[in-house]
Amino acid sequence: MSTASNTARANILGRLKAAPGRPGPDLPPWTPPTYADKLARFRQMAEANHAEIHDVTASNWPQRLATLLNNRGLRNLMIAPGTPRGDALVQAAAQGVPLPPLVPYDQSVEALKDALVHQVDAGLTGTRGAIAETGTLILWPTAQEPRLLSLLPPLHIAVLEEDTLHDTLAAAVRDQGWAAAGMPTNALLISGPSKTSDIEQTLAYGVHGPKELIILLVKKGE
Amino acid sequence: MAADGGHHPEHAPRFAERAPDALNNPQLRRNFRRAMDGLMAKRAAQFPDPAYWAELRARGAAVKARALAKLPDLLERLETNLTANGVQVHWAETTEEANAIVLGILQQAGARTVIKGKSMVSEEMHLNAHLERHGITAVESDLGEYIIQLAGETPSHIVMPCIHKNKAEISDLFAEKIPDQPRTDDVDELTAAARRVLRERFANADAGISGVNFAVAETGTLVLIENEGNGRLSTTLPPLHIAVTGIEKVVEFLDDVPPLLALLTRSATGQPITTYVNMISGPRKAGEKDGPTAVHLVLLDAGRSRVYQDVELADTLRCIRCAACMNHCPVYTRVGGHTYNAIYPGPIGKILTPQLQGLDAAGDQPHASTLCNACAEVCPVKIPIPDLLVRLRREAVRPTETPATHLPVVKDGGAERSWKESLVWAGWRLVYTRPLLYRMVTRALAWGGNWVPASAPLMRDWTKARARPRFKPRTLHDLARERGYLNEVPK
Numbered sequence: 001m002s003t004a005s006n007t008a009r010a011n012i013l014g015r016l017k018a019a020p021g022r023p024g025p026d027l028p029p030w031t032p033p034t035y036a037d038k039l040a041r042f043r044q045m046a047e048a049n050h051a052e053i054h055d056v057t058a059s060n061w062p063q064r065l066a067t068l069l070n071n072r073g074l075r076n077l078m079i080a081p082g083t084p085r086g087d088a089l090v091q092a093a094a095q096g097v098p099l100p101p102l103v104p105y106d107q108s109v110e111a112l113k114d115a116l117v118h119q120v121d122a123g124l125t126g127t128r129g130a131i132a133e134t135g136t137l138i139l140w141p142t143a144q145e146p147r148l149l150s151l152l153p154p155l156h157i158a159v160l161e162e163d164t165l166h167d168t169l170a171a172a173v174r175d176q177g178w179a180a181a182g183m184p185t186n187a188l189l190i191s192g193p194s195k196t197s198d199i200e201q202t203l204a205y206g207v208h209g210p211k212e213l214i215i216l217l218v219k220k221g222e
Numbered sequence: 223m224a225a226d227g228g229h230h231p232e233h234a235p236r237f238a239e240r241a242p243d244a245l246n247n248p249q250l251r252r253n254f255r256r257a258m259d260g261l262m263a264k265r266a267a268q269f270p271d272p273a274y275w276a277e278l279r280a281r282g283a284a285v286k287a288r289a290l291a292k293l294p295d296l297l298e299r300l301e302t303n304l305t306a307n308g309v310q311v312h313w314a315e316t317t318e319e320a321n322a323i324v325l326g327i328l329q330q331a332g333a334r335t336v337i338k339g340k341s342m343v344s345e346e347m348h349l350n351a352h353l354e355r356h357g358i359t360a361v362e363s364d365l366g367e368y369i370i371q372l373a374g375e376t377p378s379h380i381v382m383p384c385i386h387k388n389k390a391e392i393s394d395l396f397a398e399k400i401p402d403q404p405r406t407d408d409v410d411e412l413t414a415a416a417r418r419v420l421r422e423r424f425a426n427a428d429a430g431i432s433g434v435n436f437a438v439a440e441t442g443t444l445v446l447i448e449n450e451g452n453g454r455l456s457t458t459l460p461p462l463h464i465a466v467t468g469i470e471k472v473v474e475f476l477d478d479v480p481p482l483l484a485l486l487t488r489s490a491t492g493q494p495i496t497t498y499v500n501m502i503s504g505p506r507k508a509g510e511k512d513g514p515t516a517v518h519l520v521l522l523d524a525g526r527s528r529v530y531q532d533v534e535l536a537d538t539l540r541c542i543r544c545a546a547c548m549n550h551c552p553v554y555t556r557v558g559g560h561t562y563n564a565i566y567p568g569p570i571g572k573i574l575t576p577q578l579q580g581l582d583a584a585g586d587q588p589h590a591s592t593l594c595n596a597c598a599e600v601c602p603v604k605i606p607i608p609d610l611l612v613r614l615r616r617e618a619v620r621p622t623e624t625p626a627t628h629l630p631v632v633k634d635g636g637a638e639r640s641w642k643e644s645l646v647w648a649g650w651r652l653v654y655t656r657p658l659l660y661r662m663v664t665r666a667l668a669w670g671g672n673w674v675p676a677s678a679p680l681m682r683d684w685t686k687a688r689a690r691p692r693f694k695p696r697t698l699h700d701l702a703r704e705r706g707y708l709n710e711v712p713k
């Protein structure tokens with residue numbers, strides 16, 4: 001911090017501290033909604049957000065994904081090696097599941113920038129749960145699963161386990177202990193594909209991020 | 223609406239001089255009317271249950287009020303935690319200082335091109351122009367901001383910056399400014415054209431600049447919301463990220479974010495949540511493959527700590543910039559954002575601009591209101607905007623002092639004071655406190671009032687947009703007395 005910034009800091013904090021004190025109000029009670037059927041609510045809201053949901057199982061999802069991607073004629077799929085989902089796909093491909101060529105996000109963005117910006121058709125990530133109220137995915141990018149994987153490719157595929165649904169963001173923050181555990185470099189809430197309504201309030205998808213969001217919903221115990 | 227005696231320095235035309243242009247522009251009025259009707263309907267649909275709205279809103283207002291009560295404390299905690307996370311924190315008292323800080327960081331990094339996410343604080347700083355003067359190109363990446371940057375205009379709305387333009391105007395603009403772009407009426411095609419151009423800008427940018435919606439003191443986290451993904455790109459793809467924000471954006475806990483977020487997106491665009499909520503708590507860590515390697519936060523005061531000195535006016539700082547107040551304002555929806563000639567238009571601008579820029583430069587703004595209370599009814603953090611408008615009108619003629627400094631509480635307090643207006647009120651008081659004089663004057667007006675020429679000073683202003691009042695030969699008092707009323711009790 002420069003000297004100018006230090007002076008500014010002292011002056012600003014000085015003025016704020018010299019101001020007349022005011023009591024901070026107690027927070028009035030607020031009860032965020034809960035849902036008897038979280039999954040139904042999630043489905044309804046995620047679809048309203050223009051996400052596409054496919055029910056899969058822990059064993060058949062690579063095959064289902066291969067079908068989805070081939071029907072769309074995609075040239076490739078970027079994955080995060082070292083994550084359970086990424087590694088499962090590599091293994092599935094080795095066993096003959098007809099997936100398009102898998103591109104690993106295994107170097108820094110500087111090395112992969114051209115591929116990421118221009119060539120990759122789809123990116124696959126896991127999720128850290130979801131929010132029923134708003135149909136929202138929680139993503140927690142890591143060293144293995146980088147941030148841009150869910151942003152630059154025109155299609156984002158997210159794998160969501162059915163039993164990781166929370167009623168609301170408030171519940172997720174509390175139940176997953178976000179504040180206590182420490183926040184990652186970047187935590188993300190994603191609700192549908194990239195969109196804009198800046199031109200005459202007309203919805204258009206894929207303005208900067210993905211045009212499409214596919215959620216593979218892994219059903220429990222199947 | 224200052225009386226003739228008010229002294230106005232040679233600044234840009236005031237609200238009342240600019241309004242007729244907008245009012246007489248049918249295209250502009252259609253564009254705004256349609257957009258505002260849409261936004262109002264979408265917002266209303268998000269708050270179907272009045273009881274829940276009241277509960278959520280009370281919570282949101284209290285969260286912000288509590289954060290303001292502890293503001294200096296929270297700013298220090300925010301700084302400590304951001305620093306621990308590897309974010310470099312800078313403080314700026316003025317927009318000039320903030321510009322110098324941003325420029326310094328960019329120059330030190332050797333940055334030539336910058337990609338920007340939407341930020342009203344950067345508009346407040348006139349940051350793009352400042353960078354341009356020093357040879358750094360700043361490209362706006364929010365579609366609306368990109369469109370108005372291409373057109374060389376300023377935002378007319380704080381959430382939907384190009385709401386004043388329709389599709390045809392944007393199509394013409396793109397055809398003119400983007401190479402090989404044909405005219406098209408298809409919004410998807412227009413959007414795709416912007417995506418194509420801006421993708422390259424993102425890929426080649428040396429730095430990204432963004433605003434902040436909430437800064438969480440407890441964890442040192444910057445929360446940014448958006449639908450397009452340009453905010454995420456600006457803060458993830460370039461090697462350097464600089465966030466700029468006002469000091470009032472800090473909240474204490476992560477738990478404070480959900481209620482505010484729920485209020486903000488529903489009030490702003492009628493969405494239960496935006497497509498992206500981007501929570502940044504530091505630069506790229508060792509082993510991580512993307513994200514900027516350096517993150518800076520510039521905390522801007524620019525008059526906010528002065529607003530903070532007055533406990534009533536400080537309510538202004540609760541604002542979460544949802545724009546609901548302007549969407550519902552009968553004045554804003556008719557004249558549009560540019561008429562205010564200010565960074566923040568509409569009701570929030572009418573209370574914020576005079577406080578940040580002073581009552582000399584913007585003392586007319588609090589008068590551009592009917593005090594209808596629509597803004598206060600929809601404000602998700604319960605800012606009593608009409609009360610503050612009245613308070614600022616008063617400060618402009620009869621300023622209160624800050625005890626410690628003996629300066630007017632609001633910058634340039636008293637700027638609208640005028641001897642003519644004082645004289646009128648003194649005369650009014652004289653007449654109204656003397657029953658005999660009052661009867662004589664009203665009788666005289668009843669007899670002679672209709673002969674006052676339309677060109678007389680006060681009459682002239684009044685009849686510009688209204689029918690000329692006709693005085694009846696007999697006063698209301700006379701009529702009442704005739705019917706047997708005396709001091710409100712029938713005889």
Ligand code: SF4
Nearest residue numbers: 541542544545547601
């Ligand atoms: S004053 Fe209230 S309604 Fe207006 S932008 Fe701020 S928070 Fe929204």
